Structure formats: C-alpha cells, structure tokens
Amino acid sequence: MLVGAFACAHTPQLLVRPPTEDRELVLRVHAALARVKARITALQPDVIAMVAGDHVEAFFLDAVPALAVYAGSECEGTFGSYRYRFPIHEPLARAVVEQGIERGFDLTYTQRARLDYAFYVPLHFTMPSPPVPILPLHVNVYLPPQPLPGRCYEWGVALGDILGARPERVVLMASGGLSHYPGTDRYASPDFEWDRRLLEQLESGRGRELTALTGEELDKAGNVELRTWITVCGAVGAVRAQVYCYEPSWHHGNAVVEWPL
Amino acid sequence: MSGETHYRFPPAAAYQLNRCLYSIKSDAEYCARFLADPAAAMDEVGLPSDERVGLVPIDRDALVSRGAHPYLVFMADLRLRMIREPGTMEHF
Numbered sequence A: 001m002l003v004g005a006f007a008c009a010h011t012p013q014l015l016v017r018p019p020t021e022d023r024e025l026v027l028r029v030h031a032a033l034a035r036v037k038a039r040i041t042a043l044q045p046d047v048i049a050m051v052a053g054d055h056v057e058a059f060f061l062d063a064v065p066a067l068a069v070y071a072g073s074e075c076e077g078t079f080g081s082y083r084y085r086f087p088i089h090e091p092l093a094r095a096v097v098e099q100g101i102e103r104g105f106d107l108t109y110t111q112r113a114r115l116d117y118a119f120y121v122p123l124h125f126t127m128p129s130p131p132v133p134i135l136p137l138h139v140n141v142y143l144p145p146q147p148l149p150g151r152c153y154e155w156g157v158a159l160g161d162i163l164g165a166r167p168e169r170v171v172l173m174a175s176g177g178l179s180h181y182p183g184t185d186r187y188a189s190p191d192f193e194w195d196r197r198l199l200e201q202l203e204s205g206r207g208r209e210l211t212a213l214t215g216e217e218l219d220k221a222g223n224v225e226l227r228t229w230i231t232v233c234g235a236v237g238a239v240r241a242q243v244y245c246y247e248p249s250w251h252h253g254n255a256v257v258e259w260p261l
Numbered sequence B: 001m002s003g004e005t006h007y008r009f010p011p012a013a014a015y016q017l018n019r020c021l022y023s024i025k026s027d028a029e030y031c032a033r034f035l036a037d038p039a040a041a042m043d044e045v046g047l048p049s050d051e052r053v054g055l056v057p058i059d060r061d062a063l064v065s066r067g068a069h070p071y072l073v074f075m076a077d078l079r080l081r082m083i084r085e086p087g088t089m090e091h092f
Helices: A023-043 A090-102 A117-126 A149-164 A192-203 A207-212 A215-220 A226-236 B012-026 B028-036 B038-044 B060-065 B070-084
Strands: A002-008 A047-054 A067-070 A074-079 A082-087 A108-110 A134-140 A170-175 A242-248 A253-259
Touching: A002 A023, A002 A117, A002 A149, A002 A226, A023 A117, A023 A242, A023 A253, A047 A090, A047 A117, A047 A149, A047 A226, A067 A090, A074 A117, A082 A117, A090 A134, A090 A149, A117 A134, A117 A170, A134 A226, A149 A170, A149 A207, A149 A226, A170 A226, A192 A207, A192 A226, A192 A242, A192 A253, A207 A226, B012 B028, B012 B038, B012 B070, B028 B038, B028 B070, B060 B070
Parallel strands: A002 A170, A047 A134, A047 A170, A067 A108
Antiparallel strands: A002 A253, A067 A134, A074 A082, A242 A253
C-alpha cells in the first residue's frame, strides 16, 4: 500500500556546500528534509520507492532508457568522500517491472548500475533509522528526447495502482527540481515565478494539469526534472500538496513537499 | 525538441568527448588520472587529438559548441574543483 508521498530537492550543494552557497538557506532546506525524515519514520514504511532523474550516471550514451527500474539486490553510489550502499526491495522491484510491462509500459530494468546522487542526496537526509530498502525508479530527464510529461503522469497512475495493491508499506518520493539550468547560460537565472505557480497548482490538488506541459516548456522553465514530480502526481491524483519549503538560491529553486495520503 | 532548448540531442560525433566528461564526473580513479596526465586520460577514451580543445582548463562554451552535454561539462568541472579545492567545501 502507498502510505506516503513526497518530493525533495537533491542539489549536491545540500551535501557538499561550496562557499558560493548561502549556508543559512542550505540549513533551512535541511530542516525541511528533517521534517520529511520524521514523517517517513512515523509512517513506518517497508520500502522507499524513489522516482529520480538520472544525471547521466546510471545510464550513459551507450543506452538511454526513458523509464527504468533498478531490480538488483543492492545499489551503490559515490560522491567525493561519500559512499552509499542501499539494499533493494527485490520483490517489489520485480512486481513493478512485471506489472508495469503488463500495463503497456516498455520499461527497462537493470540489476547493476551506479546510483545517481538524485537518489542518495535526499536519502542522506530522510532515511529513517533503522534504514529500509529502496526501489530506484529512473526517468530520463537530461538526454533528449525525454519522455513526455503526460506519459510520466500515466506511468505514475500505473505505479500508484501497482504499489497500492502490494502488501508492503511504500513511501513514494520524487527527487528533483525545481527550476535550475546546470551547465547553461541561464544557470544564475532560474524561473522562480514559474516554480511558485507550479507549487500553487500542487497545493490545490491540480497536478493532473501538468500533463498539458510539453517537453520544450519544461526545458524553458529549467524544470526538466519535474518529470519525476509529475510521475508522483499521477500516483497521488488530486491530493493537495503541502509545501514544506521553497528556498530560491542564486541558481536553484529548492522545494520540499508532501502529499499527505 | 527544437534547437532552442537548453539540453539537446547529443551528436554522435561528440561521443568520445562526452565519454571523457562522463568519466571525470563519475569515475573517481579516471578523474585522478585526468588530473595527473590529461593527454593520457584522453587517449583512454579515444578522444582524437584535434578534439581536445577546451578540456584543460574546462571551457564550457568551446565544449558545448562541439556537442558536449552542458550538464556533463558542469559536473566534470565541479568534480575537478572538489579535488583541487577541497578545503573550501563544507560537508554535511
């Protein structure tokens, strides 16, 4: 069953802060993530299923899946001196692959791939103690052509149905966003107004409207990663989001939200 | 997607260049080898000698204009700085 749904920023500057980043802002985002950790702890999940956009880490140009499920026994990722290793909830991973395929989603699965920081940065701050297994769910966000926002929503609807029918207590978490343009001329000019309109939509339970967005619109708004949030919107339907924080830095709209189920 | 987007379809001709940037970003041992001997590290990924401009130091515009993915340029540069300037970072 689906017991909780969240979306978290994952910018690596939350983990390793260069002097360019406002320390107080970083700590406020940490505080919002601590609230998520407390909520997840209270929800007593058996597994955290994370929908994250791969930053060309698990999948390079040798193969670029639109949607992928990590169905190995464990996964590992490193970032500088940080080392992460998480067990995978194998029965749930297999069920999601099999039932996703049966529902018409031509999923890729992998049993060995590097874990992207989009997964372990939020988990660094939100994993309950003792830790629970995870289920990484990849969405291609950075290598065009990416899956359409509407398709991500449909995948989320299917995911919600699959997870909802399972015996495990599942927390579903989107990782990503909001507006930022890493590596481009617009890096220092995120579209904060676009983000604020988006958060108003989510607070009023209108996540389904995001299916009308095009890939070009997401790119223009610095929100290619919103595909992960849209996927979770499909799983939670018309539930109204609760915004834990929106902290715009000089290059990034840091948002943390919960959809209370 | 149109040519106006921030992130574009990576041209196949830039595969080795993107492989080099990806390896700096994602492979700590390669990153160390790149810092020690950039030319040898570029040999490893089969980057032709006439396509090496803009990697030392990282010149984003030069690399992106040749098909490098902007995100890979960004993170490769960050990883190199994390090694060169470790004392400036606060770890949580």
